[in-house]
Amino acid sequence: MRRLLKFIAPKSFNDGLSKCNNLGKNLIIKNKVNRFLDLGCADGEFTLKFAKVLRPEEIYGVEIVDKYCNEAKRKGVKCVKFDLNSKWKFDNNYFDFILSSQNIEHLHNTRLYMEECYRCLKKGGQLLILTENLASWINIWSLIFGWQPFSTTLINGWSIGNPCIWHSQKPSNNTGKTSHVRVLAFKGLKDIMQHIGLKDVQVYSRGYLPFWGKLSDILCRVDKKHGHFLIGTGIK
Numbered sequence: 169m170r171r172l173l174k175f176i177a178p179k180s181f182n183d184g185l186s187k188c189n190n191l192g193k194n195l196i197i198k199n200k201v202n203r204f205l206d207l208g209c210a211d212g213e214f215t216l217k218f219a220k221v222l223r224p225e226e227i228y229g230v231e232i233v234d235k236y237c238n239e240a241k242r243k244g245v246k247c248v249k250f251d252l253n254s255k256w257k258f259d260n261n262y263f264d265f266i267l268s269s270q271n272i273e274h275l276h277n278t279r280l281y282m283e284e285c286y287r288c289l290k291k292g293g294q295l296l297i298l299t300e301n302l303a304s305w306i307n308i309w310s311l312i313f314g315w316q317p318f319s320t321t322l323i324n325g326w327s328i329g330n331p332c333i334w335h336s337q338k339p340s341n342n343t344g345k346t347s348h349v350r351v352l353a354f355k356g357l358k359d360i361m362q363h364i365g366l367k368d369v370q371v372y373s374r375g376y377l378p379f380w381g382k383l384s385d386i387l388c389r390v391d392k393k394h395g396h397f398l399i400g401t402g403i404k
Contacts, residue, residue: 177334184375188397208271212240253277269298297400303353304396354393366402
């Protein structure tokens with residue numbers, strides 16, 4: 169069983185994540201971007217992939233891990249280190265585009281995080297959020313069996329609560345920095361984006377796990393709320 173999971177799980181997960189990222193790039197509104205901010209930018213590699221589409225004059229990032237922050241700086245990202253659960257070190261109306269990729273689910277102070285996104289975004293600027301979906305079918309089925317949803321199994325470095333965790337034998341970071349603390353569902357993401365005042369909010373899903381390829385794409389078109397990854401976009 170675990171051998172089968174080790175084949176299916178990474179294949180479907182990575183396919184869904186790739187399609188989530190590609191849709192995010194396709195949802196970018198083609199306006200002039202002076203300043204682009206990537207929240208939780210890691211080493212800056214993913215940041216630069218979005219920068220190729222945005223073509224901003226300045227690329228900013230926020231990263232809490234020193235090693236990644238320094239690597240991002242070496243790649244040309246103006247990376248700063250601070251906790252995104254606190255007030256941000258940026259001026260009001262500063263960025264034309266803010267990206268939050270697989271980051272919002274790691275934060276305790278979700279409300280402040282979203283309010284800071286709005287505060288730092290220029291009028292007419294765009295916020296793009298990529299995250300996992302608590303209401304994906306593999307998470308729902310886990311709950312039916314009394315198991316921890318896949319998107320919440322990593323708790324302070326321990327992979328627990330679900331016997332089908334395919335990656336549970338991998339070494340984990342026991343600092344807890346990689347834990348998911350609040351995973352949103354389809355309507356939750358849409359509501360929180362609208363609640364801070366964003367306009368033209370749209371939410372999509374990609375990666376109909378455990379399927380991949382064209383079948384996953386078809387199922388996400390038929391059932392728009394239960395793909396494993398959510399893509400939310402809105403304008404200030």
